[in-house]
Amino acid sequence: MVLYGRKAEVAAIDRLLAGARQGQSGSLCVHGEAGIGKSALLDHAARAAESAGMRVLRAVGTETEAELPFAGLHLLLNAYDGRLDDRLGELAAPQAAALRGALVGTLGGGRGGAAAPGEDRFLVGLATLTLLSDLAEDRPLVCLVDDTQWVDQASVEALVFAARRLRSEGVVLVFAQRDDPEVVPIRGIPELRVAGLAEQDAAALLADLSPDLPAQVRDRVLAEAGGNPLALIELPRSVADEGWSPVSPLPIGHRVQRAFVSQIEALPARTRSLLTVAAADDSGEIGVVLRAARMLAIPVGAIEPAERAGLLTVTGGVLRFRHPLVRSAAYQRAVLAERSAAHQALARAWDEDQDADRRAWQLAAAATGPDDEVADLLERTARRAAERNGHAAVVAAYERAAQLTTDPRDVVRRGAAAALAATDAGQFDRAAKLTDRFAKAAEDPADHALLAVVRGLVEFESGSPRESGRALICGARQVAEVHPGWSGKLLVIGVHNAWHGADAEAVADGVAQLRELRLPPDDPVVPYIGAVEALARLGSDDVPGAYPLLRAFAAQARDVVPKTDWLRQFTAQLLLIAGQDPALVHQLASAMVADWRGTGQIGHLTVGLHHLAYAQILLGRHKIAAVTAAEGLQLATDTGHRPITAHFSSWLGWLAALEGDEERCRALANEGIRYGEDHQYPHSVLSGQWALALLDLGLGRHRAAFDRMCEHWRGWSFVASRSVADLVDAAMHIDCLDAARGPLDQVEEWTAGSEEEWAVAILLRCRAMLAPADSAEALFMEALSLHQKSDQPYEHARTWLAYGEWLRRRRRKREARTPLRNALESFERLGARLWAERARQELRAAGDRAASRKQKVEAAASLTPQELQVARLAATGATNRDIAAQLLISPRTVGQHLYNAFPKLGVSTRAELARLDLDAVL
Ligand SMILES: Nc1ncnc2c1ncn2[C@@H]1O[C@H](COP(=O)(O)OP(=O)(O)OP(=O)(O)O)[C@@H](O)[C@H]1O
Numbered sequence: 001m002v003l004y005g006r007k008a009e010v011a012a013i014d015r016l017l018a019g020a021r022q023g024q025s026g027s028l029c030v031h032g033e034a035g036i037g038k039s040a041l042l043d044h045a046a047r048a049a050e051s052a053g054m055r056v057l058r059a060v061g062t063e064t065e066a067e068l069p070f071a072g073l074h075l076l077l078n079a080y081d082g083r084l085d086d087r088l089g090e091l092a093a094p095q096a097a098a099l100r101g102a103l104v105g106t107l108g109g110g111r112g113g114a115a116a117p118g119e120d121r122f123l124v125g126l127a128t129l130t131l132l133s134d135l136a137e138d139r140p141l142v143c144l145v146d147d148t149q150w151v152d153q154a155s156v157e158a159l160v161f162a163a164r165r166l167r168s169e170g171v172v173l174v175f176a177q178r179d180d181p182e183v184v185p186i187r188g189i190p191e192l193r194v195a196g197l198a199e200q201d202a203a204a205l206l207a208d209l210s211p212d213l214p215a216q217v218r219d220r221v222l223a224e225a226g227g228n229p230l231a232l233i234e235l236p237r238s239v240a241d242e243g244w245s246p247v248s249p250l251p252i253g254h255r256v257q258r259a260f261v262s263q264i265e266a267l268p269a270r271t272r273s274l275l276t277v278a279a280a281d282d283s284g285e286i287g288v289v290l291r292a293a294r295m296l297a298i299p300v301g302a303i304e305p306a307e308r309a310g311l312l313t314v315t316g317g318v319l320r321f322r323h324p325l326v327r328s329a330a331y332q333r334a335v336l337a338e339r340s341a342a343h344q345a346l347a348r349a350w351d352e353d354q355d356a357d358r359r360a361w362q363l364a365a366a367a368t369g370p371d372d373e374v375a376d377l378l379e380r381t382a383r384r385a386a387e388r389n390g391h392a393a394v395v396a397a398y399e400r401a402a403q404l405t406t407d408p409r410d411v412v413r414r415g416a417a418a419a420l421a422a423t424d425a426g427q428f429d430r431a432a433k434l435t436d437r438f439a440k441a442a443e444d445p446a447d448h449a450l451l452a453v454v455r456g457l458v459e460f461e462s463g464s465p466r467e468s469g470r471a472l473i474c475g476a477r478q479v480a481e482v483h484p485g486w487s488g489k490l491l492v493i494g495v496h497n498a499w500h501g502a503d504a505e506a507v508a509d510g511v512a513q514l515r516e517l518r519l520p521p522d523d524p525v526v527p528y529i530g531a532v533e534a535l536a537r538l539g540s541d542d543v544p545g546a547y548p549l550l551r552a553f554a555a556q557a558r559d560v561v562p563k564t565d566w567l568r569q570f571t572a573q574l575l576l577i578a579g580q581d582p583a584l585v586h587q588l589a590s591a592m593v594a595d596w597r598g599t600g601q602i603g604h605l606t607v608g609l610h611h612l613a614y615a616q617i618l619l620g621r622h623k624i625a626a627v628t629a630a631e632g633l634q635l636a637t638d639t640g641h642r643p644i645t646a647h648f649s650s651w652l653g654w655l656a657a658l659e660g661d662e663e664r665c666r667a668l669a670n671e672g673i674r675y676g677e678d679h680q681y682p683h684s685v686l687s688g689q690w691a692l693a694l695l696d697l698g699l700g701r702h703r704a705a706f707d708r709m710c711e712h713w714r715g716w717s718f719v720a721s722r723s724v725a726d727l728v729d730a731a732m733h734i735d736c737l738d739a740a741r742g743p744l745d746q747v748e749e750w751t752a753g754s755e756e757e758w759a760v761a762i763l764l765r766c767r768a769m770l771a772p773a774d775s776a777e778a779l780f781m782e783a784l785s786l787h788q789k790s791d792q793p794y795e796h797a798r799t800w801l802a803y804g805e806w807l808r809r810r811r812r813k814r815e816a817r818t819p820l821r822n823a824l825e826s827f828e829r830l831g832a833r834l835w836a837e838r839a840r841q842e843l844r845a846a847g848d849r850a851a852s853r854k855q856k857v858e859a860a861a862s863l864t865p866q867e868l869q870v871a872r873l874a875a876t877g878a879t880n881r882d883i884a885a886q887l888l889i890s891p892r893t894v895g896q897h898l899y900n901a902f903p904k905l906g907v908s909t910r911a912e913l914a915r916l917d918l919d920a921v922l
């Protein structure tokens with residue numbers, strides 16, 4: 001087929017293909033209205049790739065398959081001509097199991113999937129990434145997914161997850177998606193928007209295909225088509241058939257669809273009925289369509305006129321409409337009873353066991369009113385989809401089941417199940433709408449509680465922690481009588497969320513309810529009651545009252561391993577909020593991260609990385625924290641975990657401030673601040689503001705740093721307490737010491753309560769900076785000796801620096817040099833460039849010439865964070881495939897990182913790599 005125009009679009013595709021030949025991967029999402037030429041561009045890609053000897057896999061979405069989980073992925077991978085099963089066997093075990101489970105289930109609903117329940121919904125994406133990378137081993141691989149708007153969400157998610165992580169595998173993924181306000185657009189991969197053909201290209205196409213049009217009609221077709229190729233091809237026919245009507249106000253797709261309707265109306269009645277059946281089918285299997293047709297007494301031969309008219313083709317047992325709009329036309333022109341009969345017949349044409357899901361959906365489509373039997377079947381479909389983590393399909397099946405149900409209690413139960421599944425699928429807007437719809441009718445406390453949980457989750461993820469806390473605490477009240485255990489869990493999470501929203505009232509309310517519950521001593525939330533009570537006290541600024549409780553909680557966390565994933569996360573989270581025992585948090589978070597990497601629980605992993613990065617920052621391990629946070633930010637973005645995305649942004653901004661990367665710091669910190677402001681999330685605002693203040697401080701803009709911190713320093717929070725040392729530093733430089741005393745007193749309460757040595761050391765440094773000359777030095781010395789006992793190199797270096805500055809200002813230059821040199825050395829090792837610069841300036845002022853020479857940058861410091869991460873794992877003897885599975889990238893990308901890292905490290909083998917002490921630079 002000749003393509004008119006489309007130079008830029010073709011060039012974009014050709015560039016991707018050329019890249020693949022060089023081993024680069026790439027992806028593209030082609031957008032545009034119906035008939036604009038998206039499939040034509042995909043055809044071009046397929047032809048070009050095949051003639052260049054690449055492997056091409058294609059899949060097309062169909063409207064009704066959208067609810068069958070992993071149907072699209074199955075279709076795509078089935079196009080592979082080798083032994084897919086062997087390839088699956090080469091994947092890491094959890095990935096293989098997840099992908100097998102996803103694919104096996106799509107072969108027939110009745111067979112069910114092999115995936116373990118509770119598996120992560122992104123694990124299939126990781127498995128897809130590895131598999132595509134493997135399939136591209138011998139030659140480049142091109143995957144083309146057309147009509148993505150109708151591909152089931154589970155498949156799209158898996159493919160997009162893979163697409164975002166492709167680097168150097170030689171894999172190309174191109175999606176085509178029709179613009180439609182109902183459809184969630186694909187995000188995070190490059191977009192190619194296809195618009196109408198340029199005027200002369202449109203005119204040329206029309207002239208070539210309809211050479212005999214009268215000039216007046218030609219001009220009108222050109223005007224109405226707006227460069228849409230399908231309209232340019234179809235409208236002249238309908239003009240001939242139906243005469244000319246004034247320019248239609250309908251969108252071009254509808255206009256063209258109407259043209260198809262008139263073509264169909266011209267066919268014999270039996271053929272029209274057969275087209276209705278074919279359009280109502282979702283499988284394209286000609287055998288099924290003809291079986292159903294026979295049940296409706298439509299003879300097989302009825303298909304011929306439609307084939308002759310070019311409306312559909314049948315090849316290799318598969319029926320295809322010429323264009324999706326032909327299918328829509330055939331379906332929509334039929335009256336309700338006719339469509340219903342077609343669906344009924346199709347349902348009977350499917351096997352009751354093997355194809356239970358397709359059958360259930362067909363029966364649901366046939367139903368014209370409530371039907372409990374069909375609703376039961378759909379509920380079973382929902383359960384099967386849940387077993388395979390096809391969450392979007394679970395939502396659809398439960399939602400439709402609720403519509404068909406008569407008993408109001410079952411309606412709510414199914415509606416609530418749909419809402420919960422929507423949160424699992426990451427569809428928070430849909431979950432919110434479902435809760436609104438069903439909450440009014442809910443009578444059973446269990447349904448209330450479930451809907452409250454959903455609202456709490458939705459609010460936390462996309463609304464505000466404050467609203468989330470309130471919803472959960474309110475839901476807890478409703479089930480307190482019937483399900484005290486459940487109520488307890490809702491309350492601890494609710495209080496925690498309300499705390500994040502700085503909602504002291506809700507925190508207090510939740511804690512009061514928790515006390516009244518009188519849970520049995522072996523209830524899993526009992527050990528957490530003290531900790532949430534502490535939050536209530538902190539919320540009312542009773543810091544001394546909170547600490548005994550928090551210390552007791554930390555002591556117990558050292559001994560008792562929390563039983564469930566959420567309790568583990570919660571333990572780490574509470575310790576972080578309290579600023580208690582970062583080494584313990586580090587230990588807990590490392591273990592969680594390692595476990596979740598192993599099992600591929602990517603959703604949990606994202607949260608675990610957040611705790612780990614925070615603990616690493618607290619311990620002054622900044623370089624590795626940057627690596628952790630960068631990985632976390634990408635994951636959180638990929639998985640749509642928005643509050644966590646904001647946290648990672650703020651922390652990366654804070655680390656960028658230390659490095660003195662102003663632009664990056666601002667961009668990241670402002671992300672965190674914006675999210676916090678939009679979602680009533682004060683802690684997120686505070687961390688972002690601290691990053692910006694730290695930047696100002698490092699750059700010597702003391703007044704700006706001071707003002708910013710004074711503005712945002714309100715109430716007790718761990719971040720606020722930690723940042724007070726910077727406030728004092730700024731205050732000292734601009735001689736505003738008095739303003740820093742109040743906050744520092746509050747920090748003193750915290751420090752006294754927490755009994756953390758490193759915290760006391762920071763406090764002593766601050767006190768020293770504010771102290772009169774005769775008592776300051778003793779305080780510095782005391783601080784330094786405490787630092788010696790706790791492993792916090794960054795804070796230690798800040799105290800060296802402060803002490804050195806203090807000495808130099810008192811003209812004790814010679815004595816100042818040692819602490820300043822210590823500070824410089826630590827800051828350089830930590831990559832805290834701005835602070836190293838400040839130490840260097842001080843040293844020069846103290847008469848140390850050597851300080852003007854930059855220290856030798858360690859070889860490992862020149863590695864990118866990901867290269868460093870890969871190199872560390874390779875040094876432990878892990879294979880590329882192991883590393884890939886752990887870091888959620890493809891084995892080829894691992895190879896590429898090592899290829900880049902070896903020369904930078906001056907090694908050429910893994911054995912040499914293993915001998916390096918890479919951890920030393922972190
Ligand atoms: N540049 C072009 N030159 C010539 N014909 C074209 C061009 N682009 C598309 N066509 C033809 O126009 C018709 C519609 O194009 P196509 O099917 O690619 O649209 P689409 O964007 O995929 O629409 P839909 O969203 O409905 O799938 C097809 O018959 C196709 O061959």
Ligand SMILES: [Mg+2]
Binds near residue numbers: 038039146
């Ligand atoms: Mg198309």
